[in-house]
Amino acid sequence: MTTPQAPLMPAPGDARKRPLVVMRSVSKMFSSGTLALSGMSLTVEGGEFVSLLGPSGCGKSTALRIIAGLGDVSTGSIDWPSSRINSKGLPEGDISFVFQEPTLMPWQTVFGNVYLPLKLRGVSKAAARDEIMKTLATVGLQDFAEAYPRELSGGMKMRVSIARALVTKPKLLLMDEPFAALDEITRQKLNDDVLRLWRETGITVIFVTHSVFESAYLSNRIVVMKARPGRVHADFPLVTSMSRDAHYRTSEDYRQACEKVSNMLLEAIGGEEH
């Protein structure tokens, strides 16, 4: 796959660079009494690729789910300045979610799974066909439309999940450790795919991960979180003049980025810097 030498970050003054979602002092307490998030504030702008990084139990997945509207906030608020919101306070149709598991319906074919979000909106199969096939092509699965999930490898299932998330052309893609269960080679390929889709579609991505290397490779902004209770520890941009591809993985730029992210993470978990 040839990687175009495209700019990695939207140019300053880019029209996409408007606040898309604003979390204001969001706290979340579970019914068990656990305080998962405490006063978390975060503004994500259009076109950003933000990684939420942190130790397990730091509330990064909770934060992502709250942004998606899966669960209420205990205090604080979430605003969508540039979206039309529905009765549930969510920008309907603007958000998609990719879970850690592919979360496919085993009784549906690949086509049927990707069709789901459109079907729920009342789009007929015939009207959706072109869009679905186009989306499947962007993840390289156009020849597998009629296959059932059980016939696919782990990586391919994840691609179906990503295709399903993209078929509605959302503004914001939320990904909750999507590649954590995959082998290293598949994970790197999917990382490249997600980067390519991000560049091509101009979509905003919030990516939850516990991998320093993954976040340093993918994001142009990293939010490191601290545990008990979950809150933002550090929030910084990750700028490089290099194109993020196989060369970047072995470059000095990438090594420095990893070191920086790693140090922030160590700080967050209270370890010693090295």
Next chain:
Amino acid sequence: MSEAQPLAPPKPGFFGRNRETILRTIIPICVVVALILLWQLIITANGIPQYILPGPLAVATSLYNDWGTLWPALWVTTQITMQALTLALIGGVGIAIFLVQSKWIETAFYPITVILQVTPIVAIAPLILIYAPTTQVALLICAFLVAFFPILSNMVQGLKSVDHNLLNLFDLYGASRWQTLLYLKLPSSLPYFMTGLRIGGGLALIAAVVAEFAAGSAGAGSGLAFRLLESQYRLNIPRLFAALVLLSLLGVVIFAITSFISWLSLHRWHESSLKREN
């Protein structure tokens, strides 16, 4: 950019095609035939009288000669079983959907369904006979009560076992309650429903027979259970065996049909209907 070669979708037939599957069919048939031959041999060799234990030949003769009596009885039992199973399917699935709507509905009503289930059907049959307008309706109610519970409990389990992430996904896409039921909960609980169907099918037949014993129905319009009792009173043991054979065959047919339906609806995707590939 896909990392795997296209996979040829396996197409396992219901009866299979390979040699092993043929053997799987032939061996049990051979065993049954051998046992029947052995049975006949023992009867002939020992000169056992028919009113004690008839041989397979006598049973076959009775099946042929008494077909005029046995066939209508078989038809009655089949009808009661099928009607009870149909009602149990509709009732079981319907009430299961109702029960899982809220935790409180389930808390309130589930114990009642359990009480109905654990009370032996023979014990309620006299009551049902009093209240039901005809014996046929009484039999139907008994068979229904027995077949209904496995379908209900499996369906409740199935509807509650839906993948939480898929439920979240449906929420995220703003699916209505109806859409979630139709596109997610019902298909997802299909394997559970099929288990309920197979158990319910067998139980409906058992209950139709037991209820008829309890009801003591008699004369024309009675099912095979009555013919069993009648043959016993008249010491017509070959006919009793013939009625038994018909009941067994009916049970086997019900099992085969329900298994086939289960295979038909699950073989493309569910683990239970797939052949392990290692």
